[in-house]
Amino acid sequence: MKRPQTLAGLVLAVLVLLPAAIQDSFFLNAMVHVFLFGAAAQAWNLVGGYAGQISFGHAAFFGIGAYTTAWLLSRHGLSPWLGIWVGAAVAAGVSLAVGYPTFRLRRHFFALATLALAEIARISFLNWEAVGAAIGLYLPLQYRNRLAYLMWDSKPPYYWTALAVLALATAVAWAVDRHRAGRYLRAVEQDEDAAEMLGIPTRRWKLFAMGLSAALTAVTGAVYALYVLYIDPYNVMASRISLLVVVIALLGGRGTVWGPVLGAPFVVLLNEYTRAWLGGRGAGADFILFGLAVVLVSLYQPRGLIGLLVRPSPRLLPAVAGAQGDPQDAPPAGAGGPLVLQVRGMEKAFGGVRAVRGVDLEVRRGEILGLVGPNGAGKSTLFDCLTGFVRPDAGQAAVDGVHVLGLPPHRVAWAGLARTFQNVRVFPDLSVWDNLLCGAEHRGEGLWEATVREVPPTVQEEAGRLLRSFNLWDHRQRPAGELSYGQQKLLSLAMAVLRRPRVVLLDEPAAGVNPVLVEEIGRLIRALNASGLTFVVIEHNMEFVMRICHRVAFMAEGQVVTVGRPEEVQRDPRVLELYYGR
Amino acid sequence: MTELVWQAAVSGVVLGLVYALVALGLSLIWGVMDVVNLAHAEYLMLAMYATYWLWALGRVDPALAVPVVVPVFFGLGWLTYQALVRRIVRAPLAAQIFATFGLLFILRYGAFAAFGPNVYGIWRPGEGTVPVLGVPVAASKVTAGLVSLAAFGLLAAFLRYTKTGKALQAAAQSREVALALGIPVDRMYALSWGLGIATVALAGVFLIPFYQVSPTIGDAFLLLAFASVVLGGFGRVDGALVGGLSIGLLENVLGTLISPTFKFLFVFAAFVAMLLVRPQGLLGDVGR
Numbered sequence: 001m002k003r004p005q006t007l008a009g010l011v012l013a014v015l016v017l018l019p020a021a022i023q024d025s026f027f028l029n030a031m032v033h034v035f036l037f038g039a040a041a042q043a044w045n046l047v048g049g050y051a052g053q054i055s056f057g058h059a060a061f062f063g064i065g066a067y068t069t070a071w072l073l074s075r076h077g078l079s080p081w082l083g084i085w086v087g088a089a090v091a092a093g094v095s096l097a098v099g100y101p102t103f104r105l106r107r108h109f110f111a112l113a114t115l116a117l118a119e120i121a122r123i124s125f126l127n128w129e130a131v132g133a134a135i136g137l138y139l140p141l142q143y144r145n146r147l148a149y150l151m152w153d154s155k156p157p158y159y160w161t162a163l164a165v166l167a168l169a170t171a172v173a174w175a176v177d178r179h180r181a182g183r184y185l186r187a188v189e190q191d192e193d194a195a196e197m198l199g200i201p202t203r204r205w206k207l208f209a210m211g212l213s214a215a216l217t218a219v220t221g222a223v224y225a226l227y228v229l230y231i232d233p234y235n236v237m238a239s240r241i242s243l244l245v246v247v248i249a250l251l252g253g254r255g256t257v258w259g260p261v262l263g264a265p266f267v268v269l270l271n272e273y274t275r276a277w278l279g280g281r282g283a284g285a286d287f288i289l290f291g292l293a294v295v296l297v298s299l300y301q302p303r304g305l306i307g308l309l310v311r312p313s314p315r316l317l318p319a320v321a322g323a324q325g326d327p328q329d330a331p332p333a334g335a336g337g338p339l340v341l342q343v344r345g346m347e348k349a350f351g352g353v354r355a356v357r358g359v360d361l362e363v364r365r366g367e368i369l370g371l372v373g374p375n376g377a378g379k380s381t382l383f384d385c386l387t388g389f390v391r392p393d394a395g396q397a398a399v400d401g402v403h404v405l406g407l408p409p410h411r412v413a414w415a416g417l418a419r420t421f422q423n424v425r426v427f428p429d430l431s432v433w434d435n436l437l438c439g440a441e442h443r444g445e446g447l448w449e450a451t452v453r454e455v456p457p458t459v460q461e462e463a464g465r466l467l468r469s470f471n472l473w474d475h476r477q478r479p480a481g482e483l484s485y486g487q488q489k490l491l492s493l494a495m496a497v498l499r500r501p502r503v504v505l506l507d508e509p510a511a512g513v514n515p516v517l518v519e520e521i522g523r524l525i526r527a528l529n530a531s532g533l534t535f536v537v538i539e540h541n542m543e544f545v546m547r548i549c550h551r552v553a554f555m556a557e558g559q560v561v562t563v564g565r566p567e568e569v570q571r572d573p574r575v576l577e578l579y580y581g582r
Numbered sequence: 583m584t585e586l587v588w589q590a591a592v593s594g595v596v597l598g599l600v601y602a603l604v605a606l607g608l609s610l611i612w613g614v615m616d617v618v619n620l621a622h623a624e625y626l627m628l629a630m631y632a633t634y635w636l637w638a639l640g641r642v643d644p645a646l647a648v649p650v651v652v653p654v655f656f657g658l659g660w661l662t663y664q665a666l667v668r669r670i671v672r673a674p675l676a677a678q679i680f681a682t683f684g685l686l687f688i689l690r691y692g693a694f695a696a697f698g699p700n701v702y703g704i705w706r707p708g709e710g711t712v713p714v715l716g717v718p719v720a721a722s723k724v725t726a727g728l729v730s731l732a733a734f735g736l737l738a739a740f741l742r743y744t745k746t747g748k749a750l751q752a753a754a755q756s757r758e759v760a761l762a763l764g765i766p767v768d769r770m771y772a773l774s775w776g777l778g779i780a781t782v783a784l785a786g787v788f789l790i791p792f793y794q795v796s797p798t799i800g801d802a803f804l805l806l807a808f809a810s811v812v813l814g815g816f817g818r819v820d821g822a823l824v825g826g827l828s829i830g831l832l833e834n835v836l837g838t839l840i841s842p843t844f845k846f847l848f849v850f851a852a853f854v855a856m857l858l859v860r861p862q863g864l865l866g867d868v869g870r
Contacts, residue, residue: 054679108675116808294684295688
């Protein structure tokens, strides 16, 4: 377990001491590039790897960092110690201004927008007189050899500065990876809707990753400017930089802490040495190789070099105390509690189809309300409207008096509604344990807190208890994608109830699983209900509904036809006619 | 001033037709199989080299190079699909993006290794101009614009009136339904790659007489093609035409009115603005 850290410490020690042994300036120059582009790749990885938002425009942030620091120093004599952070703040600001609107877009559009952004930045700087336009900026040489200005005549100090930047970027990535932030970013990458429904504010997390990534990239750009002493749009904003950074992270291993660190020497040294050996004409040879490697990675090994070297052994999990079999006993629940969810006059039409027309529904605390009806009755659409995935045309809904219609899904989750989906949605590449912890309470959770701390021990204990009672404890380190369909259903139920929401909406919990598991799921829902949770269950399996529900609402053609005790509803002639066609 | 703007508008339309032809293949492949080919403009670059060398070594006029270059690039597109793209049709988005991203490297730096960093162009002294709506435009540009219009017309007719064209549209709308109806979806995808790369090669053949080629010209053209597709509305052929024309106009007219150095800035700003305000494009439908 301690081996990777020991190894990293050892390598770091060797790297720090290396300039004492090797003074070859070509080598030191190459290593400065390895560290700086490795750091930039590490920064890219936060947004492009963990959060899955692929940026082809990171040269813009690199250039903004370089220009801000160089301009502040050459025009105002401001020390780079401050200038670097100004540059980081400017880059973060620009990235948020771009990210805020573009993160609404999915699929390829974010990548395209970043490509254009980098080009816009390059053209702007190329024509911006105040920053030297096409002539660029020279860094004032009178400040050299003073630690206060981070500029020197010899290579070793730059070597150590660049190494420190890589260490900083890696430390940040490590903190993100190790704590809640990394888990949420991966969840966002894999299934945004499911993450939202668990209460994870997906856009805020994407912006967080983007801003942090841009700021760190700007820091590397600033140090690069101090190193090369002359910048223009061709050397700090070239599309080549954007591409190089992507290639490093991708070949090393996207979405891993050590991937970019591993990819950097491979890519940059190959790049520097082929340029030296082959000269002008052969300079593209390494890029052909990178291209082949990128294609191979995309086809066969999404985790890059790291994936080849390190077997995917999930890290050991903390032993969680207090893991008794069944959920704790609580006073028997049932109908008759106070009102917890109230729906009034809900309307939703898709084109000419009125999927939901004027639904009123009341759910009382502590009950299990069945929601039945033929296919197309509007049951799932009602759930979609309630949880913010579909905007209803009219109506009101309140959870304990708090209005939830019109809120984005994560805010609905914060208000106390949880939901599972008809076709199971877990995060396939996250472990069962990480999946479950995504279901922790997110209301009031700070970005910083989530980056430096794990969820509280009490929540981990509760998660352990749930996993045991759901018979998933032994699988907790496996990726959820490896579970059987039924086990995934159990997991998604556990994820929905971990934060003990006020109302849990289950969309066909018993569909598609074997009879033994149906029995088990029914027992679990009853037990969770006994511990005080309220459920609304859409289900076609009438026997299941009869067994677990206190009350049943029957929907047909977008309306609630009748509500009552299960056996009453089952005998209702309208139900018999609409459901069974009798 | 108005005369200047009018001239800019006319040459913008001609240039826009060329952009549209470059974007056509990108739009076709994107629309049919929802894969964005990041290496699209690299095929343009390669076709320009091919035409250049045919002219430089064999004294083959660009117009006569069409029967050689276009079929060869149709084959290249088909091959690209069979060798690479077929494997990532249903892969996660990231794998799709990176597969064609790697291809971009291979093609661009392959050209770099083969032809070096120098710029090449076909120089034909004494080439005349043709008056278009009262504005003299270089004959080679007018030819390129007319070829583009013809290509759009032919492709639209193919999609609308032939059985294969209809099958291609069906495959684009739903892979599953098309498969269930017995349409060889795999072959339709390969066909879209063949046609997509053939059309961009056609653009390259007629571009080289007035635009010099170097290994890195793909950068600018890829963005221009993206911008055309997004502006016009992706997933439809006429979207590329409308988008290409808008971009040619935008670039030339604003470049004339404000400053030619910023002409691409306007284009890319419009592209980003369109992504944000109306991601479905000028002609696109909401949804999908």
